[in-house]
Amino acid sequence: MLAVVDAQNLVDALGLGAIYALMAVGIGLVFGVLRLVNFAYGQLIMAGAFALAYASRANWSTWEAILGCFGVVIGLSLVMEWTVFRPLRTQSPAVMLVATFAVAFLLQSIALLLVLQVQGQLGVPASAVAQLAQAVTIGGVVVRKVTIVSVVVAVVALGLLALLLGRTTIGLQMRAAATDFTTARLLGVSANRVITLAVLLAGVIAAVVAVLLTARTPYVQSDFALHDMIIVLVGVVVGGIDRLWTATLGGFVIGFTSGVVYGALPTDKTAYLPSVVFALVIVVLLIRPAGLFVRSRTTSVERV
Amino acid sequence: MRLLGRPYELLGPAAVVVAVGIVGSFTSNATEIYFETALVSVAIVVALYVFVGNSGVLSFGQLSFAAVGAYVAGIMTVPVDSKTGELPDAFPLLRDHAVGNATSFVLATAIGALYALVAGAALMRLSGLAAGIATLAVLEITHNILHEWTRIGPGAGLLSSISETTGILQATVGALVVMAIAFAYQRSRLGRQLRATREDPAAAQAVGISIHRQRLWAFALSGALSGFAGALYVHEIGSLTADQLYLELTFLSLAMLVVGGLTSLWGAVLGALAISGLDSFLGQAESGVNVGFTLDLPTGTRLVTVGTVMALTLIVKPSGLTGGREFSLGWLTRWRRRAT
Numbered sequence: 220m221l222a223v224v225d226a227q228n229l230v231d232a233l234g235l236g237a238i239y240a241l242m243a244v245g246i247g248l249v250f251g252v253l254r255l256v257n258f259a260y261g262q263l264i265m266a267g268a269f270a271l272a273y274a275s276r277a278n279w280s281t282w283e284a285i286l287g288c289f290g291v292v293i294g295l296s297l298v299m300e301w302t303v304f305r306p307l308r309t310q311s312p313a314v315m316l317v318a319t320f321a322v323a324f325l326l327q328s329i330a331l332l333l334v335l336q337v338q339g340q341l342g343v344p345a346s347a348v349a350q351l352a353q354a355v356t357i358g359g360v361v362v363r364k365v366t367i368v369s370v371v372v373a374v375v376a377l378g379l380l381a382l383l384l385g386r387t388t389i390g391l392q393m394r395a396a397a398t399d400f401t402t403a404r405l406l407g408v409s410a411n412r413v414i415t416l417a418v419l420l421a422g423v424i425a426a427v428v429a430v431l432l433t434a435r436t437p438y439v440q441s442d443f444a445l446h447d448m449i450i451v452l453v454g455v456v457v458g459g460i461d462r463l464w465t466a467t468l469g470g471f472v473i474g475f476t477s478g479v480v481y482g483a484l485p486t487d488k489t490a491y492l493p494s495v496v497f498a499l500v501i502v503v504l505l506i507r508p509a510g511l512f513v514r515s516r517t518t519s520v521e522r523v
Numbered sequence: 524m525r526l527l528g529r530p531y532e533l534l535g536p537a538a539v540v541v542a543v544g545i546v547g548s549f550t551s552n553a554t555e556i557y558f559e560t561a562l563v564s565v566a567i568v569v570a571l572y573v574f575v576g577n578s579g580v581l582s583f584g585q586l587s588f589a590a591v592g593a594y595v596a597g598i599m600t601v602p603v604d605s606k607t608g609e610l611p612d613a614f615p616l617l618r619d620h621a622v623g624n625a626t627s628f629v630l631a632t633a634i635g636a637l638y639a640l641v642a643g644a645a646l647m648r649l650s651g652l653a654a655g656i657a658t659l660a661v662l663e664i665t666h667n668i669l670h671e672w673t674r675i676g677p678g679a680g681l682l683s684s685i686s687e688t689t690g691i692l693q694a695t696v697g698a699l700v701v702m703a704i705a706f707a708y709q710r711s712r713l714g715r716q717l718r719a720t721r722e723d724p725a726a727a728q729a730v731g732i733s734i735h736r737q738r739l740w741a742f743a744l745s746g747a748l749s750g751f752a753g754a755l756y757v758h759e760i761g762s763l764t765a766d767q768l769y770l771e772l773t774f775l776s777l778a779m780l781v782v783g784g785l786t787s788l789w790g791a792v793l794g795a796l797a798i799s800g801l802d803s804f805l806g807q808a809e810s811g812v813n814v815g816f817t818l819d820l821p822t823g824t825r826l827v828t829v830g831t832v833m834a835l836t837l838i839v840k841p842s843g844l845t846g847g848r849e850f851s852l853g854w855l856t857r858w859r860r861r862a863t
Contacts, residue, residue, distance in 0.1 A: 256656065306838045312652045313581045317781055318837040320583075324774045325830030332823035445770075453660050456653045493667040497660040501645045504657060508648040 225482070226360050232478025234366030236471040237373035238435075241428050242451040243470025244380065245421040247463040251397030252417045254312050255304060256460070258319040260425060261448025262326035263299075265441070267292040267429025269330060272345035272439040284347035289426040296422030300415065308414075323445075331441035342440035351434035365434040372427060377467070380420070384463075389416060397463070450477065450496070457500055459510025468512050473500070533706040535850030536792040537699055540565060543796060544695030555691055556759075561799040562694035563756050565792055566701045567772075568779045570748035572791035573705050574741045575780060577714055579721035580651045582742075583773055584658030585749050587665035588639050590768035592631030592750030593757035594669060594676050597685045600627045600758070605684050612673040624688045628754045635750015636743050643742035647735050651724075654738075662773065670765035682763045689759035697755040701748050705788055708744060717741050721786075771826070775802065778833040784843025789850040794843065802829060 242260065249257050270291040274284035303322055307315050334341065351365040384390035389412070395403040396413045404410055432444060451470050458469015477496050481489060503511055540562065547558025571585045599622045601609065606618050622630065642661045646654050670679055689697070708714045717737040720727040724734060757763055775798065783794020805825040808818045836843060 256652065303834065303838065307841070310837075310841050311579075313579060313655065314785075314837060314841050316581055316652065316655065317777060318834060320774070320777065321781070321830055321833040321837060325827060325834055328823055328826035328830055332821060332827055335823060336821050449659050449663060452656050456649070456656045460653060460656075490671045491667065494664045497664045497667075500657070500660050501642075504649060505645050509650075510653075 226358075228479060228482030230360055230362055230366060231482065232475045234363070234369045235478045236475035237369040238428055238431050239447070239451050239454060239474030239477075240467050240471035241373050241376060241424050241431075242447065243455050243458070243467045244377065244463065245424040245428070246451065246455050246470075247460070247466035248417045248421045248424075249304075250455075250460060250466070251463055252393060252400065252414050253304060253308065253315070254400075255307075255315040255319065256312065256452065257421070258316060258448070258452070259299065259323040259326060260319075260421070261444040262323045262330075263292050263295055263422065263425040264429045264432060264444040264448075265330060265439075266295050266326065267426050268345065268433045268439040268443045269343065271347050271429065271433045272343035275345045275347040276343065279347060281347050281350070284345075285430055288429055289423070292426035292429060293419065293422040296418050296425065297415075300418040304414070304418070323448075327441050327445065334441060342438050345433045345437045345439050348430055348434045349437060351430075352437065363435075365431060368434075369431050372431065376424065376427065383420075389413070393417060446493075450474075450493075453497065453500055457503055457511050459513040461510075461513070465510055465512040469510070472511065529849075531852055532789070532849040533703065535852075536789050537702060539796070540698050540702065540792065541695060544691055548691045557800070557803040559689060559691055559694045559759050560803060561796050562691070562698045563689065563752065563759050564776070564779060564795040564799040565698040566694075566752035566755050567749070568776050568783075568795040569698070569701045569705050569788065569791045570745055570752045571776055571780055572785075572788065573708060573748055574738075574745035576786050576788070576791065577709055577717045577721065577741050578651075578738050579786075580738065581655035581777075582658045582745075583655065583777075584642065584646075584661035584665075585745055586768055586773045586776065587642070587661045588635040588746040588749035589753035589756065590665055590669060590765075591638050592635040592753030593763060593768060594753075595634050595750075596627040596631040596754035597682055597757040597763045598676060599630060600624065600686050601682065601684055609682060609684070610673075610677060613676070614674055617675065624686065624758070627758075628751060631750040631754035632747050633750070635753065636747035639746020639749070640739070640743040643739045643746070647738045647742060662769070666765055666769045676765075677763070679765065683761065685757055685761050685763065687758060687761040689755050694755065694759065697751070701752060702788065702792065704744075704748060705791075708741075709788065713737065713740055774826075775829065778829050781833055782836045782843055784845035784847040786842070786847035787845055787849045790843050790845040790847060793845055797844070798829060798832070801832070805829075 245260055246257060249255055267288040270288040271284050274287045279287065299322065303318060307318050334343065351368060352363055354361050354363045384394055392403065392408045393413050393416065395406070396408055432447065433439065450473055454469040454473030455466040456469070457473060458467070459465030473496065476499065477492065480495050481492050484492060484495065543558060543561060547555050550558065567589055570589070571582070574585060575582055598610065598617055599620070601621065603619060603621050606613070610618055646657050646661070649657055669676060672678065676682065709718070716727070716732045720732055720734045720737055728734060753768070779794040779798040780791055781794070782798055783792070784790025802825060805820065805828055808820045809822050809825060811817055811819040
């Protein structure tokens with residue numbers, strides 16, 4: 220049943236894994252300081268994709284379009300932090316999750332409304348970043364430029380983030396806040412400062428992901444990135460949501476696995492890709508309920 | 524008796540549901556459908572509440588069990604003659620047999636419970652938040668398989684000619700049955716144990732309650748009731764596609780529960796009725812409705828409004844309209860005291 224997994228397949232899987240890892244970082248950063256799983260993260264990416272699409276329609280150059288995308292996504296992240304995250308900061312994680320779920324659907328519905336009303340159609344093509352989708356052949360393997368860019372960007376972004384968290388004062392404060400928010404505040408860490416920085420960093424990453432995903436699928440609809448987001452959220456849980464690096468690895472692994480499974484499934488069975496991937500997830504969770512990369516089993520009771 | 528203490532906590536919401544049913548039965552056929560939808564929503568949301576409300580763990584997956592129930596009830600009540608045309612690829616067991624209305628409800632309930640038990644056995648071992656997110660995996664698998672596999676259903680197509688037995692009577696009775704079981708459960712020993720784990724997991728474990736086991740029971744019961752509610756749903760609509768019971772309805776049913784108040788039966792009932800009413804009205808308004816003047820909203824306003832209401836409720840009053848409390852007659856005694 221399984222076809223041979225070849226180099227081509229591995230390269231594609233690597234590209235997807237890199238993008239999902241970036242999304243997982245965005246989720247994990249905010250979760251670390253706020254204990255908030257941001258379901259609406261996918262809709263930030265969607266907003267960025269729409270910014271790219273409309274910039275393409277207005278014939279902006281590639282760099283102007285990408286700049287616009289960053290502006291929209293970062294602006295929207297900060298608005299989300301001020302209007303939603305901040306009032307809900309003291310609520311339980313379940314309430315915060317369902318609130319961001321509401322925001323996600325709200326943003327998606329607004330996008331649908333706008334696209335239907337203004338365009339009279341379901342989606343908008345984004346050609347501004349089309350040159351990223353061009354392919355080059357390396358040693359018999361067809362690689363789209365976006366795949367190379369994704370991997371490079373992911374590695375660079377993770378490297379910079381590691382430097383920020385490990386080598387700067389604010390990074391130390393963020394790590395402290397992620398470990399024990401109350402004690403960190405007692406020791407003089409400004410809650411608003413670390414949270415705003417986490418949201419800001421997550422926003423920048425969302426903008427990067429928006430560019431990469433739009434280059435892969437240039438037709439932007441209101442459910443853009445929705446399913447990617449669901450897969451990444453599950454991946455983050457599989458990896459272990461309590462730590463940034465395990466969450467990131469979880470995102471990468473589920474992206475990479477999706478890519479490999481897609482290549483391994485016979486062509487007429489590829490429609491079952493989500494079932495196979497999520498079934499694998501459940502098997503993994505059965506074996507390692509605390510997370511795939513979590514070394515010691517934490518207690519089953521969450522104490523905050 | 525503990526189980527029946529404060530019976531008005533059930534009778535109050537039940538009276539509201541019966542009132543909705545009675546009012547609905549006096550309206551025109553075109554309007555009656557909105558009342559039926561509201562009552563079916565009550566069943567779906569109360570089924571969701573049995574797990575989410577009692578355990579405090581969010582679940583995005585409960586609609587999978589409603590979907591499976593709807594499929595079983597729908598497919599098994601389509602007459603055998605029309606099935607060979609509508610479901611040519613289906614397994615002979617599904618294609619060559621048909622059952623009556625009552626049996627279809629039993630089947631839907633059983634399959635919902637079984638599916639939830641299997642899925643829950645895997646997922647309930649996770650910690651609260653992680654379990655909630657992981658239920659998305661169940662929803663995705665269910666939707667994917669129902670959408671693609673033509674041996675168990677219509678696949679991406681539409682299954683029609685399902686008997687539309689859920690009129691206003693069946694909808695009312697169905698909602699009441701689900702509510703009564705939910706109430707009995709939350710008053711039972713098992714329900715109280717689960718509620719204890721919601722309030723303080725560490726203390727609950729210290730007195731010997733197994734969080735995993737209690738969550739699993741509630742998950743399975745919620746699955747059974749969801750399957751039942753799915754059957755109610757499919758017999759109301761009369762047709763079925765995989766996309767009907769997916770993210771949008773998950774969002775709507777969670778919105779109903781949140782707006783009403785996550786932690787009480789009364790909240791689930793009130794939220795379902797309120798949001799379903801709003802949703803139906805806006806749905807009509809999207810195709811033009813006369814409310815003194817002609818109100819014609821653009822397509823998509825419905826979800827934008829419901830999303831806004833849900834988000835605002837969470838920000839302004841996170842415990843919902845009812846404050847997460849059960850129906851009480853406190854206001855009545857206060858009023859009587861003031862009168863005397």
